[in-house]
Amino acid sequence: MFSDLSAQKEGSSLLCRPASEDQGPVFERMSLAYSPCSEHYRVGERSFSRQYAHIYAARLMQMRPLLTERAQQKWGSDVLIRKLCDLQTGEQCCIVGTLFKRMELQPSILREISEEHNLMPQPARVKYISESDELILEDELQRIKLDGKIDRDKCVTGSVIAVYGAERNDGKFTVEDFCTADLPLQSARPALSSDRFVLLASGLGLGSIHADSMLGLQLLVDMVTGQLGDQGEQSGAATISRVLLAGNLLSQNTQDKDATSKPKYLTKKTQAGSVEAIRLLDELLLQLVASVPVDVMPGQYDPTNYTIPQQPLHRCMFPLSAVYPTLKLASNPYQANIDGVRFLGTSGQNVCDIQRYSSMDSHLEILEETLRLRHLAPTAPDTLGCYPFYQKDPFILEECPHVYFSGNAPTFESKLIKGANGQEVLLVTIPDFSSTQTACLVNLRTLECEPVSFSAFSADDDEESEMNISH
Template sequence: MTKQKRCTASYKSNSDRFEALPPTVTHPYMHQYVSIYGARYAMLQQRCLDNVQLKNKKSISSSSMNSSSIETPIIPRIIELKEGVSSIAVGTIIKTTPARPAMDTAYHSSYEGISYLGAPYDDINGDGDKDEDEKKETKEALSHYCSAGDTIVLEDESGRVELDLTSEMDGGYNLVTGVVVAIEGTVQADGLMVVSAVYFPTTPPQASDEVGAEADADVDMDVDDEGEGEGEDDVNIMFLSGLDCGGTDATLSLKRELLVDFLTGHFSPGQGSNIARVIIAGGGCTKPTRPAGMVPYGDWNASANSSKSNDKEKEKSEDDVTLPIRELDLFLGELCAAGIPVDYIPGLHDPTNANWPQKPLHACLLPNATCFVNMLTRCTNPYDAIIGGKEFIGSDGMNIADLKRYVSKQNDSISTALDEDIDEDDVDENGNIVVPSAPLNKSSGGNALRSFTSVEALELALKFNHIAPTGPDSLPTFPFKDNDPFVFETTPHVFFAGNCNEYESKIVEQKNSDESKKTLLLCVPSFALTGQAVMINLKSLKCTIVEFGDLPKSPLGAGGEKHMEE
């Protein structure tokens, strides 16, 4: 019988910056959140100016970067902008969205009502009497908060100026509060700055080929004398998310067991042995349910007797609360017992801190899995590690889900209307094609704006040079003072987000001067929704979907594969 040995790849965690709390004498919340915006501005200001220099190479008379080297002067402080003079200024975007719900509405939504998927709040109150079409329309209306009433200003420590982005950046709908950019434009008499160009920060360096070659030399593909290895070109990393342990779907437990059988090679000899590591991007625990008799926090009008219950009810409630983490522990223990290294990234419903960066799950919560030394890596959220010479940066997907709520883009339906057959009614008396104008927001009866897809939001975050661009405005974070740990220090080879509705991927290439960097953007589908896992080849970054479904229904059966060429 041929014996296979699982391939391995070198591993180094780069998540130290996410481990440390803000340095304070007594408490991490002793200072204001303005500090993290100041640190972000300081870290990205020069990158924005570098991009100005890069985009204006033809206008530069010398290699030095100063106001005289570019036709348009660079103003060091916003307060020094002059009316009627085209200028360039660096600052932080502040976006006001009137459609955004009030904070008390967000915090007092139902205990079970927040998730990664769909509208900002999946459980819409009062829609029980609506039909499916009405519910779908309501959720589409809530899919983002952008509207024609949004205002955008550029701010630094000296002041702020309101921006007119009609001709740039899709009207400003793809900008969010907290993004650091360089703006070129002219201040009008009414104080409004008409923008002619927007410069994002240049991307930082990527790991060199030499570093990757040294790490690849650590890849171990040896097997026993009776078998043959797969070769160094066939080392893969598997991505999972949304395991939903403790959920009510009985078939999901079967799918998780099929996944374990696939990884351990029970389907066919050698299958799964080319997977060097499994990364679980959040969603391990299902959404919590409110224990019997529990009074929601802030519900001061609740009856004092509502929290009383008998001992049996309390014991059952405690079992229901701990069931998700116990199931997750057993699943991780199965993988570790099979000799599969696992990185677990905590998520929205896991027992860890709510504010980003989220800390690793405590070892006492995973007693079975942590028994296997060096098999389980309890990671932070966000995640940063170098595996086989390739840098992987990503999260459970909450940052991308939050970003999608505050950005939108023009609906393609208007532009594609020109490709369809043109009737006589579509042409005016001068022979010009007439396209009916549409309002900019859903509430006014139009459909001119659409939500970003998850992979588009990933690309936007990479362009912003920031893992969580909406924090701390809408994504809760710690008030860091001297640095912003979410700023990209290097350009990753793979930038991923977990718990997405479906699999998406895209390779983007970014050029800074003579340097070119390629990054794979990966949306890891929720295993609970799709039954899918994604494998990435470490050398080629080619993606392969492995799907686990009900045998009678799934065209692929259990453990079927779809190859997605990148």
């Protein structure tokens, strides 16, 4: 892949005598056709006066035909599909509904302010699942408890599924099997004649109290812009046709929670930590956009709205780089066609939220599960902040992507999965760059992915440690 392209050629080493006194070869960067597809994630006139029940109703209404078709494919075209109000005890049938998981450990503001708990703060937990959790399936009118062959801990609230089984005398529904909407249809991927790469990075963490990651970040910028390495490395860098930064550009340390509660006279001559971090980000982007198109997504700690879909960062924050047409400020979630390859992904809030409320630990496994559910963020708006959409749920996947990614993961992972109708999807978890010094390269021709790591010596390492760039 990219490492093969950047292999040293004879006479191209930095230790060799220059072939001539001229400047050397100039490598032209490949330009790709690009069309953004994130319009339905843009929120126009914002109104929070509506109830969140509307988004669940719209989600079920949109996905019921899909689940009905999948149920007939799996259990036969003559399978009985009932609504909860039409259930008969002991009758084998299929129900399509929205899962709700009642969790005893789920944080609740009502529990925190209640009289019997106001002196007992809830302990911080990594996961909120327990043995006492209950699965409930609900439709527009009723709900019923589920039991049987369904993994309670793996399920999350908000998932629309079809279950097959029968109602017992005690009022519970015994599940014999269940199915999800699975992958949507996928448009054909064009056959490319040469290797072209998109570089994915997330979690730059600017404004952190630790400055160690800045060297790796500058090495990354220098590699992409062709300032690093010999002719072999530069020719390889020229095949990087686009850079995508997937959220958390700023560090969590820039979130000054005490600023809103302090008196104004105490903050008169102080400056928010995010101001300096945004200025540094603008300078880094300036180096990139002068050489390659860059898409910038917001994340959890970036200066934009908290609820998803997060809107693009404002151009006024980037006075240096915003004048370049190669800077594209995108939303979170992000969707675009790059040379015919459809990219879809988030900055990772949806994956981290599912990880807390289910037994799944691997970000790659959660990424595949959301693709099988055909929904980007099933836990929104229950435990994940979300805009109260009214008539349509924009997080339902209407077309299958070719590359499906999630940012700010603890480690790099990738996997190529195939659907029943010939779909091929590359799943990528982009590691947090500030802690791992690792980015990803996606080959548009082959749908392969590999990490690019930048490691440097630090005070915590041995004295014999040395700088290393590997891909």
